[in-house]
Amino acid sequence: MTNRFLANYGDHMFMETVYDPGNGNEEKLEGLRAACRRLRDDREAGLYDDAEDAEWFQSRYASLTSDIKKMEAEPIRPAGMVSRPTGRTVEMEWSAAQDDGERRKLLQEFGARIRVWPADHTPRYEITLSGQGEKLDPYFITLYRALERFEKRGSVCTLDQSCPEGAEE
Numbered sequence: 001m002t003n004r005f006l007a008n009y010g011d012h013m014f015m016e017t018v019y020d021p022g023n024g025n026e027e028k029l030e031g032l033r034a035a036c037r038r039l040r041d042d043r044e045a046g047l048y049d050d051a052e053d054a055e056w057f058q059s060r061y062a063s064l065t066s067d068i069k070k071m072e073a074e075p076i077r078p079a080g081m082v083s084r085p086t087g088r089t090v091e092m093e094w095s096a097a098q099d100d101g102e103r104r105k106l107l108q109e110f111g112a113r114i115r116v117w118p119a120d121h122t123p124r125y126e127i128t129l130s131g132q133g134e135k136l137d138p139y140f141i142t143l144y145r146a147l148e149r150f151e152k153r154g155s156v157c158t159l160d161q162s163c164p165e166g167a168e169e
Contacts, residue, residue, distance in 0.1 A: 010091030022079035
């Protein structure tokens with residue numbers, strides 16, 4: 001049964017969500033622009049009137065505007081949470097899991113939802129992955145012996161929440 005699940009999903013890349021501090025280009029660019037504004041303001045206020053100061057101003061202003069043009073050509077990558085591949089597949093993660101508890105955590109990451117109805121209902125059970133619209137292989141549920149443990153009509157338990165009173169996960 002595990003083989004059927006892994007045949008359908010095992011080759012999918014396992015992703016992790018991590019914080020990306022970004023490249024800081026937006027802040028650096030704003031700092032360069034602010035320095036240019038201050039230099040212009042100082043020049044307009046008459047702070048660079050003598051020849052030596054005017055030469056320094058022109059050199060510094062040229063350097064800043066050159067840095068701004070280079071920075072504007074680079075992409076801005078803001079800080080935030082990003083998903084990235086781990087280099088491992090779902091099958092690798094599943095095989096590395098020590099027990100059903102770890103496998104349950106993997107299912108939580110996929111947003112798995114299990115619905116089970118009484119024995120005379122068709123279908124008897126349904127497993128879905130939230131947001132993906134895919135159904136897991138029906139035989140996969142036997143890994144958790146869910147058919148034996150769910151007894152209430154229409155009981156719904158998600159892997160990240162408590163089950164309704166009287167139902168078991």
